[in-house]
Amino acid sequence: MGLLSFLQKIEPDKKKSPFLHTLYDGFFTFAYAPNSTTKGGVHIRDGMDLKRTMVMVVLAMQLCYVFGTYNIGHQHFVAMGEHLGFLEGFHLKLVHGLIKLLPIFIVTHAVGLGIEFWFAAKKGHAIEEGFLVSGALIPLIMPPDLPLWILAVAVAFAVILGKEAFGGTGMNIWNVALLARVFVFFAYPTSISGDEVWVSGFEGMASGASVDYGWAHGLFNNLFSWMDLSTFNSAAVVADGYSGATPLALAYQGGWENVTATFSESQMFWGSIPGSIGETSKPLILIGAGILLATGIASWRIMLSMFIGAVVMGMILNGWGATPFMTVPWQYQFYMGSFFFAMAFMATDPVTASSTNAGKWVYGLLIGMIGMLIRVINPAYPEGWMLAILFLNTFAPLIDHYVLEGNMKRRMKASAAAISSHSVHTENEVTHA
Amino acid sequence: MLLAALLMIAVVLILASVLSVSDNLIQIEAKKQGIDTRKNNLSIFPNFSDLFGKKPPKAADPSRFHNLKGGHNIKLVGVADGPIENGHTSRYALKPTDFRGIAPIPKLEVAVGDSVKAGDVVFYDKLSPEIKHVAPVSGEIVEVRRAAKRAISHIVILADKEQQHVQHDIINVDTASKEDIIAYMKAVGVWPLMNQRPFDVVPDPAQTPDNIFISTFSTAPLAPDYSVMLDGRAADLQEAVDCLSRLTSGKVYLGVDGRTDEVHSAIANVSGAEKHYFNGKHPAGNVGVQIHHIAPIKNTGCVWTMSLENALILGRLMNTGVYDTSKVVALAGAQFEQPKLVKTYAGASLKELTQGNIKAEGTTRLIQGDVLAGQTAVEDDFLSSGSNQITSIKEGDQYELFGWLLPITPRPSISKTMPGFLMPGHQYEADTNTHGEKRAFVVTGQYEKMLPMDIYPQHLLKAIMAGDIERMEGLGINELSEEDIALAEFSCTSKMPLQQILREGLDMMREQA
Numbered sequence: 009m010g011l012l013s014f015l016q017k018i019e020p021d022k023k024k025s026p027f028l029h030t031l032y033d034g035f036f037t038f039a040y041a042p043n044s045t046t047k048g049g050v051h052i053r054d055g056m057d058l059k060r061t062m063v064m065v066v067l068a069m070q071l072c073y074v075f076g077t078y079n080i081g082h083q084h085f086v087a088m089g090e091h092l093g094f095l096e097g098f099h100l101k102l103v104h105g106l107i108k109l110l111p112i113f114i115v116t117h118a119v120g121l122g123i124e125f126w127f128a129a130k131k132g133h134a135i136e137e138g139f140l141v142s143g144a145l146i147p148l149i150m151p152p153d154l155p156l157w158i159l160a161v162a163v164a165f166a167v168i169l170g171k172e173a174f175g176g177t178g179m180n181i182w183n184v185a186l187l188a189r190v191f192v193f194f195a196y197p198t199s200i201s202g203d204e205v206w207v208s209g210f211e212g213m214a215s216g217a218s219v220d221y222g223w224a225h226g227l228f229n230n231l232f233s234w235m236d237l238s239t240f241n242s243a244a245v246v247a248d249g250y251s252g253a254t255p256l257a258l259a260y261q262g263g264w265e266n267v268t269a270t271f272s273e274s275q276m277f278w279g280s281i282p283g284s285i286g287e288t289s290k291p292l293i294l295i296g297a298g299i300l301l302a303t304g305i306a307s308w309r310i311m312l313s314m315f316i317g318a319v320v321m322g323m324i325l326n327g328w329g330a331t332p333f334m335t336v337p338w339q340y341q342f343y344m345g346s347f348f349f350a351m352a353f354m355a356t357d358p359v360t361a362s363s364t365n366a367g368k369w370v371y372g373l374l375i376g377m378i379g380m381l382i383r384v385i386n387p388a389y390p391e392g393w394m395l396a397i398l399f400l401n402t403f404a405p406l407i408d409h410y411v412l413e414g415n416m417k418r419r420m421k422a423s424a425a426a427i428s429s430h431s432v433h434t435e436n437e438v439t440h441a
Numbered sequence: 442m443l444l445a446a447l448l449m450i451a452v453v454l455i456l457a458s459v460l461s462v463s464d465n466l467i468q469i470e471a472k473k474q475g476i477d478t479r480k481n482n483l484s485i486f487p488n489f490s491d492l493f494g495k496k497p498p499k500a501a502d503p504s505r506f507h508n509l510k511g512g513h514n515i516k517l518v519g520v521a522d523g524p525i526e527n528g529h530t531s532r533y534a535l536k537p538t539d540f541r542g543i544a545p546i547p548k549l550e551v552a553v554g555d556s557v558k559a560g561d562v563v564f565y566d567k568l569s570p571e572i573k574h575v576a577p578v579s580g581e582i583v584e585v586r587r588a589a590k591r592a593i594s595h596i597v598i599l600a601d602k603e604q605q606h607v608q609h610d611i612i613n614v615d616t617a618s619k620e621d622i623i624a625y626m627k628a629v630g631v632w633p634l635m636n637q638r639p640f641d642v643v644p645d646p647a648q649t650p651d652n653i654f655i656s657t658f659s660t661a662p663l664a665p666d667y668s669v670m671l672d673g674r675a676a677d678l679q680e681a682v683d684c685l686s687r688l689t690s691g692k693v694y695l696g697v698d699g700r701t702d703e704v705h706s707a708i709a710n711v712s713g714a715e716k717h718y719f720n721g722k723h724p725a726g727n728v729g730v731q732i733h734h735i736a737p738i739k740n741t742g743c744v745w746t747m748s749l750e751n752a753l754i755l756g757r758l759m760n761t762g763v764y765d766t767s768k769v770v771a772l773a774g775a776q777f778e779q780p781k782l783v784k785t786y787a788g789a790s791l792k793e794l795t796q797g798n799i800k801a802e803g804t805t806r807l808i809q810g811d812v813l814a815g816q817t818a819v820e821d822d823f824l825s826s827g828s829n830q831i832t833s834i835k836e837g838d839q840y841e842l843f844g845w846l847l848p849i850t851p852r853p854s855i856s857k858t859m860p861g862f863l864m865p866g867h868q869y870e871a872d873t874n875t876h877g878e879k880r881a882f883v884v885t886g887q888y889e890k891m892l893p894m895d896i897y898p899q900h901l902l903k904a905i906m907a908g909d910i911e912r913m914e915g916l917g918i919n920e921l922s923e924e925d926i927a928l929a930e931f932s933c934t935s936k937m938p939l940q941q942i943l944r945e946g947l948d949m950m951r952e953q954a
Binding site: 011037039040041043045049050051052053055056058059063134136137138175176177179302304358361363364365368408411412416418419420422423 | 515897917934
């Protein structure tokens, strides 16, 4: 209990320094579950709280972090035509990935948590856990070379206008992480779309463009050369014929044959392809989805219906077959893009999804159908989950509204039937009298 | 050959589709006629639950068997069983605060120093003076305890060694007029033993309830087995059913435990009441849940409910003319040295009932009722009317290092992130710690799982918070009472005070009515 009494001793005064106290309270309740007891109502409470719920989601996406970090480095070297084997140049790929990912992670959390803390202090409530998940998701859905200032602006936009303006965790209409991404998408489209942004560490993506290494690469070069390992080659250039295009971009141009000419199916499945940081590896995302389903944290209804919706729309588009992309067999659509990541971590956000079980079916189904439609039809950007989910976030309350109306109508009808039979009853009595 | 096979398949498919379409048409027609197709399977195809679900008990009519999904049984340490000990205490009390819907300062008929017999009038509500509240035991009035704003909280009686009862005239419930029965029940003090829903108040004698419901079992944590109180009381139960069936325009319904094949003979032999069998986890034993599945409360009407133990008091009074509140109380929970069943009277002193039986270790909280819907006992409290269970648990006012992430001590939870779901039989030593702080609603679908009713609790609670009366009514607030959503409150990840919010809503509705 030494730590406990030490922590209690350093508690700042709430009135004099509300910000410090909020900060202290946040970290104290992180370290120690509070000693509050039940008053009125139930006498015992479930061991589950929001912190644990949120941390479970964060844990479920850790494999995506591990793979995503490594894949940043891997794609970087593939573009140069060096260390083409997945595990070749392991140390270089890992270090390059960390050099790209860590700043994104730190900036996301510094900006996001900073705003959260400030609002919590200003409103005088405890720090809420919502940003634990949003902050873990945002780095995974960004391209690795995203300028940090754009990221900072996007996170600030999402947290202030997307969340705090509505009242904080649990009150927001749109998924905070996707809001950050869609902000970049519309405000700085060149940094998140096209063929050039998914592979990091180059000045451009044309053949012959030179690498763009910073001081950190130099630092590690010294270390690696001292350890007699291979080093970053600052004279390297993008290999001839390399475009940096993602499978989806290739499919848009020339259908499935065009994709398989560059990427193998197993490559796409395991995820060693260019893309947003955490979205590429399907099995690792599905492990995360499995954790969320097994613990009951994410809704299986949303996941299943979203999958069904995507399959159905994929088949419809196959039948239509007007463009090369439409002719991609529906099952291959799932090898490309971020469907599974969106399904596991984005659509299932309980705050922004439909809150009734019937509504969840409709919500997931529509995301699946609309998302697939946008992916295939949209000429500017061949992926649709972000837009589909935000679109359905907007309509989730409407879906719930109709589900609840149905419930209310059933009840009113039963009562109305009772009134009419009752009035008949009294009429009879009156005539009898 | 191939052609013949294909033809066969085609014929089978066409037949199947014709069957399925006509089957659906039957269902649609049934819905138009207002038949509940979930309960009465009109289809030629059996339901999934017909094939694999729990079979109804042998005694049960299949159409009156309700297999409830969802809910959760919280298993706690300290089950009270064994032989029934004598729990006669020296002091008893009548608590006006036990009766919702009466004025806070009732009119006392007795003063300190007066002697009363069991069944003598002690006080009445100024709003309805004909409804009498009577003494549970004979003895001397020794104290009138007052709470805030001079509201009377306890009227304490020092009990006689030899109990004396007022001998009332016996009326024949089959031949007496309904008005006479009501007047009699009000005068002898059994009227407040009934409960009116919506709002959970003492029934208004001017209203005729649509139906009257009695739940004959409890699924609450550590609740005693009701067969203990039924032994030898078959005649009293029958009399109570006969009496109650005179008061309603509908029926008297008994909610019976459908989890086992064994039905207590007192219940099996009762006639004049419709028995419905319920299988499921807590809150399947709650009368509110049972009402929802038998004949839901209409927004325009009301129903009355009675606990089994109060029904037995009513039955004995109707049979013998004696107001006898003797009952079996379970002293359950981890903080009792020896959890046990005791026989005592309504209003017994908790201090005496629990003396020498409470563990010295830790601070103990005594609860009138179960850990979900019970009330914290105050200092020197007395058994509440309608309470047949005293639960003792430890106060959980300790900090826990990383308690939210790595809980050291096992704790009950519905979450599969806790290892507890792997050990379904484990009995927990739960304490009163909240295990987290209050947050806004985040998780969805959780309350629905803990409430086997066609109600959306989270949306109802939001409607209450917004004060939207019409929506509250539409979403079914009238069907709910605190005890029904207590389990949902336990499970709430955001630690919301569900019962408190619901009561605020019910109070709003009552003001409107």
